[in-house]
Amino acid sequence: MASPIIDFLLTRNSAPILDLQEPAPSDADIATMMAAATRVPDHGRLEPWRFILYRGEARVEVGKQLAALAEQREGLLPEGRRNQELARFSRAPLVIGVVFVPKENPKIPQWEMFLSGGMAAMNLMISANALGYGTNLISNWYSDVPEGRAILGLAPDERVVGFIHIGSYAGAAPERPRPDPAKLYADYAGPWNG
Template identity: 55%
Template structure:
């Protein structure tokens, strides 16, 4: 069992959103994915995150809202740019917004709550992949723009940890170069010195 888990983790990758297609998860599969996604470190058991489900016609509505908002920000869009925005949430059969929804607490900092939301997004990707689906976790311009977040159902005090696009892969994703671990791992040598 441990070897299978290690093998699974060693092959983790993101599938390009353009390669995600139907079928997506059914309702029971989605509920299981979300339940597994919620099994994350959560200092104080605050559950400082939530999920927003974008599927069916909601994906097209979101695309239109985003295209309209981007035109307000940048002026008239080219047809290609407008089409890109219209299809933002319509490329995969399911998109799950993972939202950091901090809870006031006298000792637990907000950044820890944001990390918990990020862990939920990663768990969601793992759960989707373990169930045979492909996924891609992104943010994009609308995650960092106040009105964009509002249009996507995110409250003013919340921030987007990511949008996880889930579907069935239509391609084999080639392995990409990974981090040079020797350059990324060090033994503690004492306080940081310039």
């Protein structure tokens, strides 16, 4: 039986960030995307994620701070690299940070909560794509350093799931080689024996 949802999932691609243009999603579209993003498995209803919207001039300011941090860590940057850091969050009209917010729970491990954040990110991307926008998810070097996470608005105990770049996108996203699904699953064959 044909399904437009399956057809959509089997053809979903990430758009090149530099090709994401205005207009950005409207506030109504963002609200829809957020509603979809939160409809994910969340053992214990802990809500171990939150979202940060980077739009307008905030994207430029984040770039300035990231460029300054990169120079603090690496020394004077060549012009091309400095421009790359300056543009990190201003290449697309909207960037949504998906943030893992760890919660203390004796029964639910942190890794499971982080996976819930990954599912929230994927639902956010799929809903943006379904609304007609292009998306691309990245993390990058600033996600792995405390100073970078602080610039981006994360608390010390929070971690980056990913930054979803969103914008209008004309054309088809480029296809890339995909794994052969048939090689990635098998029936259970008993305990692992090396």
